[in-house]
Amino acid sequence: MLFIKKLFNRCKPPDSCCGKVEPIVGKGLRKIAIVGSPNVGKSVMFNCLTGTYTTVSNYPGTTVEVSRGKSKIGAEEFEVIDTPGMYSLLPITEEEKVARSILLKEKPDIVIHLLDAKNLERMLPITLQFIEAKLPVILVLNIIDEAEEIGMNINLHNLEKDLKIPVVATVSTTGRGIDILKGRIEGYVRGKI
Ligand SMILES: Nc1nc2c(ncn2[C@@H]2O[C@H](COP(=O)(O)OP(=O)(O)OP(=O)(O)O)[C@@H](O)[C@H]2O)c(=O)[nH]1
Ligand SMILES: [Mg+2]
Numbered sequence: 635m636l637f638i639k640k641l642f643n644r645c646k647p648p649d650s651c652c653g654k655v656e657p658i659v660g661k662g663l664r665k666i667a668i669v670g671s672p673n674v675g676k677s678v679m680f681n682c683l684t685g686t687y688t689t690v691s692n693y694p695g696t697t698v699e700v701s702r703g704k705s706k707i708g709a710e711e712f713e714v715i716d717t718p719g720m721y722s723l724l725p726i727t728e729e730e731k732v733a734r735s736i737l738l739k740e741k742p743d744i745v746i747h748l749l750d751a752k753n754l755e756r757m758l759p760i761t762l763q764f765i766e767a768k769l770p771v772i773l774v775l776n777i778i779d780e781a782e783e784i785g786m787n788i789n790l791h792n793l794e795k796d797l798k799i800p801v802v803a804t805v806s807t808t809g810r811g812i813d814i815l816k817g818r819i820e821g822y823v824r825g826k827i
Pocket of ligand 2: 676677678
């Protein structure tokens with residue numbers, strides 16, 4: 635099943651975080667996979683990065699739907715993949731198997747590991763799994779607004795130094811931090827390739 639779907643759960647305001655995209659995912663583009671536990675804002679971030687039109691299809695041989703779209707970041711256009719929620723690289727559910735398969739078989743050029751900043755400690759172990767698996771990870775502490783509301787003060791610089799990967803804080807529902815994330819993606823791709 636393949637169809638074009640208009641997604642409504644977009645970040646606001648659109649001008650600050652959403653690039654214009656063509657309706658069809660292009661071939662041969664470098665890939666960005668958005669991964670993380672369920673309910674951390676992956677789909678909102680996906681909409682933020684890709685804009686209005688995306689393709690949604692069942693992952694081959696499964697009933698799990700995967701959304702794909704395009705995003706212009708700097709001068710380059712990327713294919714962005716919204717993966718199903720996963721708790722570990724060792725899959726139990728069909729959703730986790732699909733997420734793992736996207737990571738290991740499609741070999742995205744960038745893996746955005748999105749987590750809920752409020753649950754940083756609980757969610758960091760999977761970041762370590764990604765790093766150990768030598769995946770090209772950018773760690774995104776999403777829902778930083780709620781973390782700040784409860785008085786959390788996360789030192790991004792120290793986290794970057796300890797993990798040795800880029801770390802960005804975002805509020806995907808408002809677009810806060812998205813430009814910084816795009817800048818880090820640009821830098822990461824330039825530095826790596
Ligand atoms: N306060 C706040 N809420 C957010 C933020 N990002 C996402 N949300 C909310 O978090 C909820 C989950 O967002 P989704 O994008 O559906 O999460 P998901 O990771 O795609 O969830 P699954 O597809 O079930 O794995 C929604 O109610 C969002 O509006 C954020 O930065 N701040
Ligand atoms: Mg989702």
